[in-house]
Amino acid sequence: MLCGPAGAGKTHIVRTVASEVGCSFISFSSCEIVSKWTNQPEQQMKDLFRKARDQKPAIILIDDLDTLCLLGTADLLKAFIEETQDMDGLHLVSATNKPWVLPPSILSCFIHKINITLPDESSRLALLKSLLDENVQISKEEMGEISKKTQGYSCADLVVLSREAAMQPIRALMNTIYFKKVCVQEKGNIDKTRECWVPCSEGDPDAVKMNAMDISDQLLQPSVSMQNFVEAMETMKSSVSQEELLKFNQWG
Incomplete structure (x- = not known):
């Protein structure tokens, strides 16, 4: 059991x-x-x-x-x-x-x-790393900080938190109306580049006003940052109460 x-x-x-x-x-x-x-x-x-x-x-x-x-x-x-x-x-x-x-x-x-207890700090760090793809701008130190701040989170909570953090830059992208074309290097191929659209300010000389959905297949995938996790943690709290944990300790 x-x-x-x-x-x-x-x-x-x-x-x-x-x-x-x-x-x-x-x-x-x-x-x-x-x-x-x-x-x-x-x-x-x-x-x-x-x-x-x-x-x-x-x-x-x-x-x-x-x-x-x-x-x-x-x-x-x-x-x-x-x-x-x-x-x-x-x-x-x-x-x-x-x-x-x-x-x-x-x-x-x-x-x-x-x-089956809640994941400890090292387990949370390992799970978070497995949930995030390569498209992140989070340092090793920041990952460690996230794992510390998520004490009391269950595995399912960490999955939800990671999804919310990943969705934030996408939502911001969908609300953007000015884009410009840039040339980026293909992943895994240093000799190959491709053109894609990235958000920019209205005053950028290369700015083009358009809807993100119209160029969805040409957009540069936004990176997930530490700030995205900080904001996600403000709303995505642990679903496990201290009272529930106390009950498990008393029963065991």
Whole structure:
């Protein structure tokens, strides 16, 4: 059982492990199976395990296990427990944001309980680097500063933050009405150049008034800067509260 705040990367960990060890990966969301639009949820639970047995060795991921326990019927929970009695060739993993709401009968289905904590500073730095492409104007020192300032952010929070930072120069570009042509070097080819449009001031002697959408395929992709991250952090805060972290510490 993987326990941790939403967005900590629990599902990603299980999917990666399944790929590394060569197991089939079968998952389902508890939110879907307990939905009022789902017909015969008990049978769907049985079908899930049957599918896994047909593809074993397999890893089964039960996502949002707390939702299954809180909203699932007694018959659905009974079907789940019964299916876990025959696990030959199967590995059952669950992910939950609220392990403290799980009844003992469900907890006993899992041998190990593992806390997936929020990423530390070095992990945040590595994730941020992986999320950003080469088109950034952020120094090594600035990246370190961003990783420090994002303490308490989950992996999902960092993904959202990076997307917002990347969108800021694009939004600014879309609001620009004056552009000029410049010649830039092709990436990976020092002997080749290409013409493209870049934003400029109205007073620039080469300025041409036009709509960015009309030249979208000829625009020079804007770089992401440290300032973009600073502004993004003003609105994109951590989604994990201190109260939630305290609950995990007390439960563990």
